[in-house]
Amino acid sequence: MQPFLSHPFDDDKLKEECGVFGVIGVADAANFTALGMHALQHRGQEAGGIVAYDPETGFNSARRFGYVRDNFTSRSVMDTLPGSLAIGHVRYSTAGSKGNTAIRDVQPFFGEFSMGGAAIAHNGNLTNAAALRRELIERGSIFQSSSDSECIIHLMARSIQKNISERIKDALRRVEGAFSVIAMTRTKLIGVRDPLGVRPLVLGRVGEGWALSSETCALDIIGAEFIREIEPGEMVVIEHGEVQSSRPFGPAKSRFCIFEHVYFSRPDSILGGRSVYETRRQIGVELAIEAPVEADLVCPVPDSGTPAAIGYSQQSGIPYAMGIIRNQYMGRTFIEPTESIRNMGVLLKLNVNRALIKGKRVILVDDSVVRGTTSRKIKDMILDAGAAEVHFRIASPPTAWPCFYGVDTPDRDKLLAARMSEEEMREWIGVDSLKFISLDGLYRAAGEANGRNRASPQYCDACFSGEYPVAPADQIENGFQMKAAE
Amino acid sequence: MQPFLSHPFDDDKLKEECGVFGVIGVADAANFTALGMHALQHRGQEAGGIVAYDPETGFNSARRFGYVRDNFTSRSVMDTLPGSLAIGHVRYSTAGSKGNTAIRDVQPFFGEFSMGGAAIAHNGNLTNAAALRRELIERGSIFQSSSDSECIIHLMARSIQKNISERIKDALRRVEGAFSVIAMTRTKLIGVRDPLGVRPLVLGRVGEGWALSSETCALDIIGAEFIREIEPGEMVVIEHGEVQSSRPFGPAKSRFCIFEHVYFSRPDSILGGRSVYETRRQIGVELAIEAPVEADLVCPVPDSGTPAAIGYSQQSGIPYAMGIIRNQYMGRTFIEPTESIRNMGVLLKLNVNRALIKGKRVILVDDSVVRGTTSRKIKDMILDAGAAEVHFRIASPPTAWPCFYGVDTPDRDKLLAARMSEEEMREWIGVDSLKFISLDGLYRAAGEANGRNRASPQYCDACFSGEYPVAPADQIENGFQMKAAE
């Protein structure tokens, strides 16, 4: 089967690895969960799974490769998932699993303990998973998957605590890195966020029940009311309609992932009390202030550059236009004819609005530059169509460092910004100008009026700054070089 | 299998029924054809077919339900379609075929004649197909399909002309209605447009070969150069690298479908020398002049309302914003939970950008109103999100008459505008104001500076005006009431 592609240039974007969702206290919890996962599909397209609990048939699960809409919409599947309590997970594949064993890597993971079963779904990445895995195998645990997340359920199985909530706490105190976890027992829905709160997690009210979700857009689809975010370092246990909050970890300062604002989250979600769309539009405003240029049109690279392009246009007064049209039916790879087609890969996904672009000075607004290969091809297309000038404006600072907290990034030496200066990048891409928003500009757009607090940054921005809030232990063991202290 | 949905609210839109594509004089013609069909997928999502000719293996064909990207991208299929000459067709299902026999209705159709085989692909609809079919059956023809287009190939089989090009002319002189036909023999690629030129057909140059296509966007994807439109009433025969043009029909005045400008064609295509995107943006400009209103935001109903919304914003000075976000993974129907979700059908496809909309006066720009049911649901969503006012602006005149020229329209009594005045529609939908662009405004946006020529309209606008340029004979026989002469 060919890979599932959904964003144009998935292969030249950072990719969120997961979305999590759970609901308790509603009939047909699995149906709600499928809808929630569908709304979170942008966080992971490769596979998805649901575990539901029903007093009569116990824990039931279904895990499948592919889109939620293709797997969790038939009666034949959904009828096997009865009950008023369910959790779900969508995932993007990572290098660790490949071939025919990978269905084992699809979450939620389930474990039977002496006091009953539990399932967990994890968004994020554990930075000490390799060491933990070695230790657990040494003690007799048998791993089903190659996933870092499975460590959590084995730590729970070996915990000497009596009830499952306590075992989750116990387990999560042993892990390092980023985690927004949704778990379930026979009667409880549990949500936990790591002390830094790197990945999002929100709470909603649905009828008499409750929902937990990576983003608010998944509350909207089920008609749930958005109540509040789970706080960094907080654990909530929902049982018999009550939400109990506790703080299992020591105090820590929040370091939410700023790239969720730039690209990962859906524009209709609300993060930190702000519309993601509005933050992105504001980035465009800041960019227009920081990096103005004379031109005829401001065009987004669809679809993720759209809000920033609107902001840039509004601030600069240069007309906004759809200079590049996305093919809504893109998806698979076609066979290239022998007489090969220039930039066919891009043409399958995008087309230039030639009659519009011809002879114009064009500002292209994109969300980020990772490898830079796509930017180069888009520039080609725009010039082929007869543009007079091409100016790139990027809605994030140069991406120069990999993320180890649940995002799929290329190795550092594949990142264009890790190898080149801004001017070198401009020349390599081949455009008239190339400008990135500054870190301070990005923080301002995200609501920090005074920009970034260098002494104690308000967000995790390691992919831009190289400052990792949690040391990536497994990676360092494998030879990763941290940024030298300044 | 669930229906293939791709536009939000497919069920409340007029739907183009077909796209056609053909190429000659290139290696792997079928691969080029698959790409062209992929670019034309918006014209028909239900099924597609390719016929290719190769001197060694003869005519080969593959016809499949579903998207081009899912059917015509594997080696196992494409290797069965060798040769340097191929034609393809994408289709939307029509009422005539249902159940398990429908694969027979998928074009291209093929016939073996005494002088060799030929295949044809037809975009449009024949208005005298029922009568022709009766006559042909009476004379001993056996129909494979329920498609009106099959008449053409049976007329060809019975023609007393000697070569296939002459037989096509002969056959097309017997049919009435709208047709853009691409045909192929063992050595020729043939294109014909009906005398009124209702449906589009363009000619492109690809390397040493030639391509014919419904729209220019399919030329772009294969890197072909757009040469010119096939003219209304023109037939081109391409053989040995030469294009021969002739005029098989008597003289007639062009009546191109104006709805191609409004909705059917892709915004990056060029029609009548103009960017479709630019025409749509201009419709927004006209709308802002014709139907201004005080408001805070101009929001498109995605995706088809976007260009007109941009135009409206630019003309009115009211900020453009993405107030409604489309779920890019939509597709199938989910099982609704027992505790049913208000407007779930819409929420699967769209979500309101709540933080943006709250408390705002919102202008929503949509391309058309057919049944009106979707407009009503969108209004609900916007009001649920706390909008202060909702104003609908529609980029086409009221759709009051069905189309019989290759577009899937509901029966007349299902069309909102056939049953209600504009004010009644406003009230039924439940918005603060509802305005449609005037016919003259639409013609101006489409490049007719003086608007519509009432004596001799420049376009086919029967769906708005009820003035049918070709009498729909089969429909009249079935009881359809034409508009009374004024």
Add this chain to the structure above:
Amino acid sequence: MQPFLSHPFDDDKLKEECGVFGVIGVADAANFTALGMHALQHRGQEAGGIVAYDPETGFNSARRFGYVRDNFTSRSVMDTLPGSLAIGHVRYSTAGSKGNTAIRDVQPFFGEFSMGGAAIAHNGNLTNAAALRRELIERGSIFQSSSDSECIIHLMARSIQKNISERIKDALRRVEGAFSVIAMTRTKLIGVRDPLGVRPLVLGRVGEGWALSSETCALDIIGAEFIREIEPGEMVVIEHGEVQSSRPFGPAKSRFCIFEHVYFSRPDSILGGRSVYETRRQIGVELAIEAPVEADLVCPVPDSGTPAAIGYSQQSGIPYAMGIIRNQYMGRTFIEPTESIRNMGVLLKLNVNRALIKGKRVILVDDSVVRGTTSRKIKDMILDAGAAEVHFRIASPPTAWPCFYGVDTPDRDKLLAARMSEEEMREWIGVDSLKFISLDGLYRAAGEANGRNRASPQYCDACFSGEYPVAPADQIENGFQMKAAE
């Protein structure tokens, strides 16, 4: 997809090409038809089709590659085939169709005529199909398939007779060769057998309704009572519960296919008033008389050699034993390991009962020798297992001529008996003795006490004798050499 193999050594057997079945006057006629086709599956494994008629939804059809049990057992398929009248067809593939167009070749064929629709299913082969096809194309017919049987429906479409029964007669008077045809209109079930009655066709009573079938075993599965055979040259029209018989063709003497007795028909069917099993057992008795040999065991080559082996054992007194065991799960082709396995193709299907065979003198009874390749491999296996002697006894005379009446035979130069004498064959296969039953012996076993009437043979035995009761016109045109007159 890999070929469907069901008999061991399908590739070294003559193969019946079709089975037909039809039923009228019962609720759910298609379900009965599916069962009947299942019972006739041995007559054609590649594909099957059903057409059913229901006053409300008209004619409906389903045609599929693969086994009846895999295609016509789900509600989703069978619910599309309502009505109390249905016909079905199972087919073995022939050389004429290959690749992705072959579903068109699956019967029943359907045609809409001015007086209503009709469907036909044909078992047999028309010997003048190529000439008829040329003539029909010349006159404007468009063929859907590469099947000879399609000529019948086109002849019907062009007939100047008024009702469909008359048109069938009209059409069948133009064709030559072998045909047992089942047809249906909206109200009638029709059965016709060619004047020589080469292929079987029987009539049964099921409740208040009637059934037509290739063999009686398909009557048994639906609990129908076997009434009688349709006679050579007879046509029956069943309507409103009445069976009307007529004789559309001039008088002719019956020449039923004797190979139906030897191999094609199921052993539990009744042909000419005799159990097929019993005829086969009697062949073994005759063989034991004609070709005795001293040995320890009589073993059938499973499964088709079993009845004759039983007869041989009973006549000779040599114990019957299962020396070769068939793997009941055989089916597809496995990937052969690099260290290739001797006779793996055979081992996938059969295994020698080694402990039994070791040191024994073994008589192997098989139904026929076609290419001889399988006989050679089986001999290898038996000798590998330590047999002291191997004697082949064949339940049919040497197969020296191809069949043109609906059986898939290799070209004449591939038939072992066309190239070698009996002694040469024995040596080539490598066994201690090899004996075929005589033509007279075969006729005696089939009930003709005086053996074959040379002047006017009671059966068609062209594959053994080279005496073709109908001249194979198309084949002769293609260069086939008939046997020289003696």
Add this chain to the structure above:
Amino acid sequence: MQPFLSHPFDDDKLKEECGVFGVIGVADAANFTALGMHALQHRGQEAGGIVAYDPETGFNSARRFGYVRDNFTSRSVMDTLPGSLAIGHVRYSTAGSKGNTAIRDVQPFFGEFSMGGAAIAHNGNLTNAAALRRELIERGSIFQSSSDSECIIHLMARSIQKNISERIKDALRRVEGAFSVIAMTRTKLIGVRDPLGVRPLVLGRVGEGWALSSETCALDIIGAEFIREIEPGEMVVIEHGEVQSSRPFGPAKSRFCIFEHVYFSRPDSILGGRSVYETRRQIGVELAIEAPVEADLVCPVPDSGTPAAIGYSQQSGIPYAMGIIRNQYMGRTFIEPTESIRNMGVLLKLNVNRALIKGKRVILVDDSVVRGTTSRKIKDMILDAGAAEVHFRIASPPTAWPCFYGVDTPDRDKLLAARMSEEEMREWIGVDSLKFISLDGLYRAAGEANGRNRASPQYCDACFSGEYPVAPADQIENGFQMKAAE
């Protein structure tokens, strides 16, 4: 999907639950394993799995529902299983697993230990699995499946022994019941049989490599030489071409399952030095001596009754005949027509040879009577066809007790012989006579000239005698009542 049926009346037979196969020291070990599993398919049709080891890619596995021929024959699957060492397993489903989680229950099971990985495949059933599972969960093991066999790999993970062979011994000393286990590490192929040797396991030589298999028929298919049986209580470790034997358990007397002779094993396999076919034929001889009756024909119930019917005929002199014909294409369930068909379930699989049976006194030989429902239906069919008398002769003693050693048996109260005397059974089935072979007769046929040694039976015959050689601990805990001591 409908259930996989392969024997007629699977639902009225005892069913072997598993077959195991492994090979080392050959290229493409997985291809050999697929062939071996194909030959063992009669031991388990629901699912199969292969694990292969290759130094470059490590352990790879594929586990699928359905037949070996459908799952392990494509390059796309087999190419993922490289290496010269592989093991495989075929299984029949048991009550414990159902619905969408069952793929987890498909063996081989794999575990990663600190000294490397290992995989195991188990034929048999552990009688203390429930207790072991509770203990392991208590200590922190997480089970992937509902299979009793998974206990073995968790016991191995927790063993304090240093290498994997020792850990297997350690683990198997904790389990009770029946087990023939094949295991593999990165370099070793290991085979172990429980002290009583209830299930078979044999050793073969294939080229320079070695194979282990449940039955010898799987050695034949790969062209391997049968070397010897693994002895009860023996463990063999094959590495670097050497076979090392050891005895990990204390001394015990062999109690091989006698039902393997009656029904489970393939007739071409060799058990205890004897052809299974020959033992079955001898059962027929014994039956004819013990239970003679005057009749016209001896007919097997196909296919499992065939060898005993041959023996009965030879001993009695009554002619052997195929009175019942099996449909070789049986498989799925058809939709029953509204006008329901008497005994349709049976007719899908078998048909009476009516012309043969009519007016005859028939002896039917079957292998066993479990629920008796099938015997009753077959009697109906035979009488419907006009038989004068029906006499059942059964090739095993009355099955009155469930098996807990790896065979799927109904609950005791569903076993006809547990509820009725022989005469009551005869009357309930409705035949003229019904006789079972005696236990002593069965032992004689299996080579024990003096019959059963009551003090110390040579076989496990618990299903007939109620004497369980290993107490079924889990079952007793669940309330199973052992036979009272006499």
